[in-house]
Amino acid sequence: MRVAVLDDYQRAAHRFGDWGSLDAEVTFLHDHLADTDTLVDTLRGHDVVVAMRERTPFTEERFARLPDLELLVTTGAANAAIDVAAAHRHGVTVSGTESKPYATPELTWGLILSLMRHIPEESAGMRRGEWQHTLGGDLHGRTLGIVGLGRLGARVAAVGNAFGMRVIAWSTHLDPAHARAHGAEPVDKETLFATADVVTLHYKLSARSTGLVGRPELALMKPGAYLVNTSRGPLVDTDALVDALREGRIAGAGLDVYDVEPLPADDPLRTAPRTVLTPHLGYVTEETYRVFYGGAVEAIAAHRAGAPVRTLTP
Numbered sequence: 041m042r043v044a045v046l047d048d049y050q051r052a053a054h055r056f057g058d059w060g061s062l063d064a065e066v067t068f069l070h071d072h073l074a075d076t077d078t079l080v081d082t083l084r085g086h087d088v089v090v091a092m093r094e095r096t097p098f099t100e101e102r103f104a105r106l107p108d109l110e111l112l113v114t115t116g117a118a119n120a121a122i123d124v125a126a127a128h129r130h131g132v133t134v135s136g137t138e139s140k141p142y143a144t145p146e147l148t149w150g151l152i153l154s155l156m157r158h159i160p161e162e163s164a165g166m167r168r169g170e171w172q173h174t175l176g177g178d179l180h181g182r183t184l185g186i187v188g189l190g191r192l193g194a195r196v197a198a199v200g201n202a203f204g205m206r207v208i209a210w211s212t213h214l215d216p217a218h219a220r221a222h223g224a225e226p227v228d229k230e231t232l233f234a235t236a237d238v239v240t241l242h243y244k245l246s247a248r249s250t251g252l253v254g255r256p257e258l259a260l261m262k263p264g265a266y267l268v269n270t271s272r273g274p275l276v277d278t279d280a281l282v283d284a285l286r287e288g289r290i291a292g293a294g295l296d297v298y299d300v301e302p303l304p305a306d307d308p309l310r311t312a313p314r315t316v317l318t319p320h321l322g323y324v325t326e327e328t329y330r331v332f333y334g335g336a337v338e339a340i341a342a343h344r345a346g347a348p349v350r351t352l353t354p
Contacts, residue, residue: 041065043088043340045333047072047095056326057333062340064088072096072302080105088113088343090336093323094121095301103130111135111343115332116323118352120245125354133343134352137335144322145195145242148270151294152179152238154316155266180204185236186224187252188271189214193242194222208232211243233260238268245272255280264291270322273298278309285312296322 041064045053048068059066067086073079073096080102083089088111091098098112103126110132114122117136127134154160158174165173184200186193186209193209200207201223209224210232219226233239239261243249253267254277261267267290269276278299284290292314301320303309309317323332335350342349 041088041340041344042086043067043090044069044083044086045090045092045336047092050324052329053090053333056329057337059337062337062344064340076102076105084108087111088340090333090340091115091119091122092332094119097121098127099123100126100129103127103132106130106132111340111348113137113336113339114352115139115336117350122352124352128354133348135339135343135348136350136352137332137339138350139323140328140331141191141195143325143328144270145192145199147296147318147322148196148240148242148268149199151268151270151296151316151318152240152266155268155292155294155314156238160316182206182237183208183235185209185227185232185239187211187232187239187241188243189219189222189224190242190244192271193240196240196242197222197224208235212248229257230260233257234262236265237262238266240268241271241275243271243275245274250274251277253277253281255283258284258290261290263289266290266292266294268294270296273301282308282312285314292316294318296320 043064043066045066045068048070051070053068073082083106085108087108089109090113092115100123112122112127112132112134114134115137116139122134124134156179157176161174180203182205184205184207186197186207188211189197189209197207207224208227209219210227210229214226216226243252252275258280281293285293294316296318297320339349
């Protein structure tokens with residue numbers, strides 16, 4: 041059995057799963073394979089592929105050109121970049137892993153604090169021999185607006201309350217009782233964007249939610265407000281956000297996710313002012329990788345034994 045582990049950017053995957061127990065030829069691929077021809081040429085002859093979250097799409101065309109593929113394991117319980125129906129049509133089993141809800145909310149607060157207290161600028165200034173040239177702001181007493189109050193958004197709300205913030209929330213089908221149970225005041229979308237000092241997104245990407253934050257929503261935001269996105273890049277109209285930042289219509293943005301990943305070197309976000317940018321680190325922790333890759337090894341062994349686990353269905 042030949043196994044390919046994709047997008048091992050940190051060259052760390054070998055440390056977080058008992059790959060030797062599989063008695064298989066395991067190849068760890070460190071560079072992103074964006075081009076379909078390159079992907080197919082690299083993966084040809086492999087029985088199993090392990091995909092890290094949504095870094096590499098698997099489409100009808102890609103499944104059709106990988107006839108040897110039997111099992112595709114995605115880290116996490118779902119993966120919007122995999123056409124599961126196409127996988128089934130081509131006889132490929134898709135399995136997932138468990139995941140933990142801690143890492144992304146924690147990074148969210150890292151971005152919020154970095155923006156509010158200008159931590160990246162001050163750190164860079166210290167290395168240049170400078171001393172204290174920005175003014176930060178308190179979180180206490182400010183308003184946190186959470187778009188999407190699921191298991192991640194609810195954890196962000198708990199920390200907001202601990203900081204002494206007023207927490208408000210909105211989503212299309214938000215249950216007011218659920219919001220209040222998590223210390224958040226349910227409001228309509230317009231009120232959230234117009235009122236919040238920090239807007240943070242924790243929303244599932246779909247055809248309906250693409251562009252959820254566009255020019256109208258950004259126009260509602262206060263000039264001193266920040267936008268944070270650790271969910272999915274296409275939730276935000278990037279062109280509208282870049283314009284708002286360059287024109288000074290919002291105070292700044294903290295982004296961990298992008299329309300195209302890895303973010304191209306010439307993307308305008310890389311030069312947009314008042315931003316803190318991280319390379320999709322939300323789930324990138326040792327604890328999460330241990331769950332992801334340990335679960336991947338388990339899924340491969342189960343498939344080989346004829347009893348696949350955590351299978352995804354269309």
